[in-house]
Amino acid sequence: MARQPYLKKGTWTSDEDRKLVAYVMRYGIWNWNEMPKFAGLQRSGKSCRLRWMNYLRPDIRRGNFTREEEETIIHLQKKLGNRWSAIAARLPQRTDNDIKNYWNTRLKKRPVISKKNNSVSASETSSSIEENSCDADSSTLLNIPAKVELSEPFAYTTTFSPSGCHQAVEVDNTCSMSEQFVSSESYWGIQSFLEQPLMTQGFDCEAMWHYQHYYDPLDDFWVNPLVL
DNA sequence: AATCAATGCAACCGCTTCTTT
């Protein structure tokens, strides 16, 4: 009987993140079960998919949930039950796993939800809702610059639109400028991977590289100008 | 400063659903 190749489990390292992101950005998603070996990862396809979907995708917003998001979750959970993917579909930049975790660790524990204005009373939320200066209101949830923070030193920024087409957007000035940067070290880490010979054929590799940057010599950073 | 408990979240597991042949 053929021995199963060793498959790593547990927390992802920055190197693994880098490999997966670079691979997906170059080749796209074609088959999660086959991808890991081409990407040089000793992970199951399932693990790769989960990592990408829940953490590495560029269109994910991380950090504190806004009051509006929180109220949406509460409302939809009441309406749909624990159908986290359905709830996540209404909050396009949040993952089902994030929403599930948020519900299980915070919202579920709340004893009383006020029906008045469909909101939670101040006494119940004062300790749990933190204002986030980068939060967008619900009308601008889409098409805002998204950021993925990987384990140091790898990070990149991009824009995302629900249709899958990249388009110019305004930089949210309320967010710190650092969110527009990726260090030169990280940039070259990605670039060197991308310059390696192709390992598979038949994919539109160039089309995958939407993520463009320019170098700012003053800060020694590669800046994402928010793609065309 | 050290230890323990509580908390939050990333990741795994097993099952279901969808797609392809």
Next chain:
DNA sequence: AAAAGAAGCGGTTGCATTGAT
């Protein structure tokens, strides 16, 4: 229509971090 494989989903676990003593 059936079978097989891939992808998606939700429940759960385990570890890292934080706070309390």
